[in-house]
Amino acid sequence: xxxxxxxxxxxxxxxxxxxxxxxxxxxxxxxxxxxxxxxxxxxxxxxxxxxxxxxxxxxxxxxxxxxxxxxxxxxxxxxxxxxxxxxxxxxxxxxxxxxxxxxxxxxxxxxxxxxxxxxxxxxxxxxxxxxxxxxxxxxxxxxxxxxxxxxxxxxxxxxxxxxxxxxxxxxxxxxxxxxxxxxxxxxxxxxxxxxxxxxxxxxxxxxxxxxxxxxxxxxxxxxxxxxxxxxxxxxxxxxxxxxxxxxxxxxxxxxxxxxxxxxxxxxxxxxxxxxxxxxxxxxxxxxxxxxxxxxxxxxxxxxxxxxxxxxxxxxxxxxxxxxxxxxxxxxx
Numbered sequence: 001x002x003x004x005x006x007x008x009x010x011x012x013x014x015x016x017x018x019x020x021x022x023x024x025x026x027x028x029x030x031x032x033x034x035x036x037x038x039x040x041x042x043x044x045x046x047x048x049x050x051x052x053x054x055x056x057x058x059x060x061x062x063x064x065x066x067x068x069x070x071x072x073x074x075x076x077x078x079x080x081x082x083x084x085x086x087x088x089x090x091x092x093x094x095x096x097x098x099x100x101x102x103x104x105x106x107x108x109x110x111x112x113x114x115x116x117x118x119x120x121x122x123x124x125x126x127x128x129x130x131x132x133x134x135x136x137x138x139x140x141x142x143x144x145x146x147x148x149x150x151x152x153x154x155x156x157x158x159x160x161x162x163x164x165x166x167x168x169x170x171x172x173x174x175x176x177x178x179x180x181x182x183x184x185x186x187x188x189x190x191x192x193x194x195x196x197x198x199x200x201x202x203x204x205x206x207x208x209x210x211x212x213x214x215x216x217x218x219x220x221x222x223x224x225x226x227x228x229x230x231x232x233x234x235x236x237x238x239x240x241x242x243x244x245x246x247x248x249x250x251x252x253x254x255x256x257x258x259x260x261x262x263x264x265x266x267x268x269x270x271x272x273x274x275x276x277x278x279x280x281x282x283x284x285x286x287x288x289x290x291x292x293x294x295x296x297x298x299x300x301x302x303x304x305x306x307x308x309x310x311x312x313x314x315x316x317x318x319x320x321x322x323x324x325x326x327x328x329x330x331x332x
Contacts, residue, residue, distance in 0.1 A: 019051055025195075025231050028058045028300025029264050046075035050082045053089060058300030062096070065089050073112075080116040084125040087112035091133050094141075106141050109133065124162055127155045131166050135173060145170075160190035165197055168204075177209050198224045199233040206240050214241050232258060232265040232299070239268035243275035248285070255289075265299040266292060270308060283315045290315075 022031040032055045038048040049072040057065035069086040076082055087109050094105035113133075116126035131151045137143030152170060156163025164187035171179035184204060187197035202220035205213040218241045224234030235258035242251040251272060258268045269289040276286035290312050298304055 023051070023054060023058075025228070026233070026265065026299065026301065028055055029297065031055055032059075032300075044071075044075060046072045046079070046082065049075070050079075050085055053085050055300065057089065057092070060304060062089060062093050066093060078115075078119055080119040080123045080126060083112045083116035083119070084123060084129055087116065087126065088129045091129060094137075102141065106137070110142065122158045124155070124159050127151060127158075128162065128166055131155070132169070135170055156186075161187050161194045161197065163187075164190065165200065168200060172204075172208065177204075177211070180204055180208070193227060195224065195228060195231060195233065198227065199237065202234075202237040206237055206244075212244075214244060217241050229261045232262045232267055235262070235268040236271050239272040240275050243272040244279070246281070248282075264296070265302065266296060267299060267302040269293040270303045270311075274311065277311060277314055277318070280318065283318055287312065287315050 019031045019034045022028075022034070031051070035048055035052050035055055038045055039052060042048070049068045053065040053068035053072065055065075056062070056068060066086075066089040069082065069089045072082040073079070073086050090105045090109040090112065094102045094109065097105060113126055113130045116123050117130075120126070131148050134142070134144045134148035134151065148170060149167075152163060152167045154163075155166060164183045168180050168183035168187070171177075171183055181201070181204065184197055184201040187194060188201065191197075198220055202217045202224065205220065206217035217237055221234045221237035221241065224231070225238070227234075235254060238254050239251060239258070242254060255268055255272065259266060270293040273286040273289040273293070276282050276289075290308050293303075294305065294308050298308075
């Protein structure tokens, strides 16, 4: 689960929705186009560099994301948005480097979070980044799950939607289904139109809970589609539900609808294929869905080309529905 708030009021020109709104709605490829235009016009645009860091990270290029974040902070060193983004890049890269380099990355992360919260003690992005670091890092590196929970409760008082959503993330790490459901329900109650909470509770009922409730997952998925048919999340969950139920006609119908409404994000095809492989059934259909998914560049924060090819390889190895193989993690 990637929990990042989009709090800046600035926008990039380009017509239609702001770049940050495009990111919030999962339209990273569209956002990238606008950011690139702005940076070509002014390579020293601190705000565009900050957004470029988010875009690069969404496509898995953390090194480029770090470079852009560093340049934005070099230009405007007291901006809490930029500092929080730079802190996130250091935290995420710390997971990919050697133990020796991790020390430097963690040190930088702590400095940047402290600076961001010093500039704005209620900065949502900075608090989210710190909570996730505290919950995941080992104690020797500064991890502290009790502190993470305390900060999540504090954030819930500042911003109930994101606060309860991060509480759900902590509960998911602890495999506490009751607390996951409780926190997500509170997030929706705080703001019924809060799309991320709708998505994660639907995903919880479909694919996380020890006792899946496909009826509840489907209900939330269809609510998401009504709320915003231009986002892929509702179709993503509904495709998983219909694949589990083996409702092939309905599944193909919803995939076609998803492609029509969100043509630059074919992730529902991948998610349906992942469920089919997980259940060891209809590998031919799963392969067809994956090839469709690979027919264009994956959207940001969606399964990569490498992940898709790995899942295709599992299908070929499986050979038969009677010899199912474990599915690649089909989580968002």
